[in-house]
Amino acid sequence: MKVLVTGGAGYIGSHTLVALLAAGHEVCVFDNFSNSSPVALARVRQLTNRDIRLVEADICNGDALMQATTEFRPDAVIHFAGLKAVGESSENPLLYYANNVAGSVNLLAAMDAAECHRIIFSSSATVYGRAQYLPFDEQHPVHPTNPYGRTKAIVEELIRDWAAAHPTASAVLLRYFNPVGAHDSGLIGEDPRDIPNNLMPFVAQVAVGRRTSLAIFGDDYNTRDGTGERDYIHVVDLANAHLAALDYSEKGPCCEVVNVGTGRGITVKELVAAYERACGRNIPAQIAPRRPGDVASSYAATAKAERLLGWRAALDIDAMCTSSWRWQSNNIEGYGDASAG
Template sequence: MKVFVTGGAGYIGSHTLVRLLAAGHDVCVFDNYANSSPVALARARQLTNREVVAVEGDIRDSDALAQSLADFAPDAVVHFAGLKAVGESNDIPLLYYQTNVTGTMNLLAAMDAAGCRRIVFSSSATVYGEAQYLPFDEEHPIAPTNPYGRTKAMAEGVIRDWATATPDASAVLLRYFNPVGAHESGRIGEDPQDTPNNLMPFVAQVAVGRRARLSIFGDDYDTRDGTGERDYIHVVDLAAAHLAALEYSARATGCEAINVGTGQGITVKELVAAYEAACGRPIAAEIAPRRPGDVASSYAATAKAERLLGWQAALDVDDMCRSSWKWQSENPQGYDATTGAGA
C-alpha cells in the first residue's frame, strides 16, 4: 500500500512510520519540522532498512500539498500534522484554526484531486471536554473546553462531512488519550521543542537532569492517592492501532470515531513511582495548586476499537516508563544533540 503521512517525523508519526515501513508499505512523509526532526526519519530508515520519501512542506500550503499528493498518488493518508498544546492554543487560537482546520480542509481537497478516498485522522480525547460519565465512550457528547480541542472537533466534523459526500470514502477518527513511551530501540521518542506540556516527558527530563523538579498539580482529587488519573497508552501500541485502522478503512466506507486507550487510569504518583523504578533514581517533585480545568479522572472505553479494528493495547505502565527512560537516557537532549542526519 502507498501511504501519505502528514507530520510523519513527529512523535506519534515517526513510531507509526516504523510500523508502516516494517509492514512493507511505501510511505511519503510530508512535514514542516515545526515540532519534529528529520533525524527521526533517518532513524526510521535505519530501524527498518527501508526507504521513505520525505517532502518538507506545510499543510497550510495547499499548492505544495496538492502537488505532493499528485506526485505520490497514495492509496491512503494518515494525518498527524497539527498543533497540539492546550495552553498555547489559548494564546494563539487563529494559528491553531489555520493549521488544524484549514490544513485538514486543504488535505481533503488535495486527496480529492489525487483520487484518494481513505484517511486515518489523529484526533484526541480532548474533544469530549468535561466528563459527563466514565469511561469515555464514542457516544459521549463532544464539548471541548479549549481552542485546541475545538479545532480537533471541527476537523472531525469536516472529515465526517467529506466522507458522507464522497462515494466510497473511508475515514477513521482515532481519539487518542495520553500517548507515552518510546520505541524499544531507544532510537526514536518524544522530543518536545519547548517546555513539555505532558507529564511523562517532563518526568523524563527531571530524571535525566534537564529540569530540577516536577510540579504535581493537586493532591486532593477523589482518586486512589489524591492525584489526577489518566489513561496512558504506549506509543508503540498507538502505532499498531493506526495500521489496524488502515486495514479497516480498506474494507469499510463512511466515517467512524474510535477511542485509542487502555481503559485503565494511572495516577500521577503511580506514574512517577513507575518511572523511578525504571530509571533507578528518585524524581524530585513538589505539590502545587490544581490547574484550572483539570479533572480528577479520564480514561477510555475501548470496546469499539476491539470490535472494529481487532486491536487492544498490549503494553503496560512499566513498559511505557522503561522505553521512555531508554530513549531519554540515550538522547538526553533529544534529537538536537545528534551529529548528522543518520546519527
C-alpha cells in the same frame, strides 16, 4: 499500499512509520519540521532499512499538498500534522484554526485531486471536554473546552461531511488519550520543544537531570492517592492502532470514530513510582496547587476499538516508562544531541 503521512516526522508519526514500513507499505512523509526533526526520519530509516519519500512543506500550502498527492498518488492518508499545545491554542486561537482546520481542508482537496478517499485522522480525547460519565465512550457528548480541542472536533465534522460526499470514502477518526513511551531501540521518542506540556516527558527530563524537580498539581482529587488519573497508552500500541485502522478502512466505505486508550487510569504518583523503577533514581517532586481546568480522572472505553479494529493495547505502564527512560537516557537533549544522526 502507498500511504501519505502528514506530520510523519513527529512523535506519533515516526513510530507509526516504523510500523507501516515493517508491514511492507510504501510511505511519503509530508512535514515542515516545525515541531519535529529530520533526525527522526533518519532513525526510522536505520530501524527499518527502508527508504522514505519526503516532501518538506506546510499543510497550509495547498499547492504543495496538491503536488505531493498528485505525484505520489496515495492509496490512503494518515493525517497527524497539526499544532497541539492546549495553552498556546488559547493564546493564539487563529493560528490553530488556520493550521489545523484550514490545513485539513487543503489536505482533503488534495486527496480529491489525487482520487484518494481513505483517511485515518489523528484526533484527541480532548474533544470530550469535562466528563459527564466515565469511562469516555464514543457516544459521550463532544464539548471541548479549549481552541485546540475545538479544532479537532471541527476537523472530525469536516471529514464526516467530506466522506458523506464521496460514496466510496472511508475514514477512521482515532481519539487518542495520553500517548507516552518510546520505541524499544531508544532511537526514536518524544522530544518536546521548550517546557514539556505533558507529564511523562517532564518526568523523563527530571530523571535525566535536565530539570530539577516535578510539580504535581493537586493531591486532593477523588482518586486512589489524591493525584490526577489519566489513561496513558504506549506510543507503539498507538502506532499499531493506526495499522489496524488502515486495514479496517480497506474493507469498504465508512466513517467511524474510535477511542485509542488502555481503558485504565494511572495516577501521577503511580506514574512517577513506575518511572523511578525504570530509571533506578529518585524523581524529586513537590505538590503544587491544582491547575484551572484539570479534572480528577479521564480514561477510555475501548470496546469499540477491539470490536471494530481487532485492536487492544498490550503494553503496561512499566513498559511505557522503561522505553521512555531508554530513549531519554540515550538522547539527553532529544534529537538535538550532538551525537544524533
